[in-house]
């Protein structure tokens with residue numbers, strides 16, 4: 001008989017793994033490779049949930065019953081639905097995100113209202129079926145690089161970073177543990193830096209971002225914690241990814257097969273774009289020391305994507 005995950009006790013619908021003191025990574029039951037993992041960072045006064053994510057399982061109930069009884073705040077790394085869909089479960093909490101991410105969410109709500117239906121395409125999830133309730137009615141607080149949030153003897157700072165995966169990305173540095181929480185930026189499965197129109201997403205920009213982190217923060221970063229494809233990562237990853245950028249920028253070309261484990265498992269993810277990228281001769285994947293960059297060889301530099 002097939003297992004009914006929803007019938008399981010709450011402590012069996014998820015598990016959690018301690019990655020630093022008072023710092024948990026949460027795993028929904030049997031996620032596929034594409035499922036982002038939320039983090040919970042517990043301070044003396046409150047706890048930060050980094051990305052409420054998108055699961056049909058009761059994430060808030062699990063956190064409050066099994067992880068912490070501290071009041072929660074939600075920090076959103078970016079707007080993509082697989083990271084923000086479950087924000088509606090936390091509407092009575094403070095929810096933080098970038099202004100760009102908030103504008104994206106407002107635009108999606110407007111599109112929903114005009115269409116009179118709760119289904120739309122998302123850059124990360126493709127077509128997503130929503131209920132009106134899931135659309136959410138919250139208004140977030142806006143964060144930008146340099147801003148801090150104090151959880152009570154635990155300060156979280158937004159570090160300088162120009163979004164490459166999403167223009168609205170924020171990356172969060174935890175001054176207590178040295179953890180750097182990056183959402184879909186600085187991730188091992190794939191850094192998507194393909195010069196998407198209206199973005200600064202290119203290898204040159206990624207390389208500049210990495211240099212800012214290496215010059216200003218490297219000695220304080222103890223681990224890099226993205227949402228997909230495995231976490232935590234040793235901070236050496238940042239230098240290895242910078243090397244990967246240097247190789248690509250020097251003309252060493254990557255592989256036509258752009259798949260990662262998540263794409264191989266689900267090539268129709270992200271609205272089927274993985275499949276499209278596989279067939280585009282300009283989209284390549286460069287792997288180096290366990291880091292991966294998926295890039296467009298005609299749009300490596302910032303100057304290549306101006307006005308595109």
Ligand SMILES: [Fe+2]
Pocket residue numbers: 078080124165166184
């Ligand atoms: Fe994303």
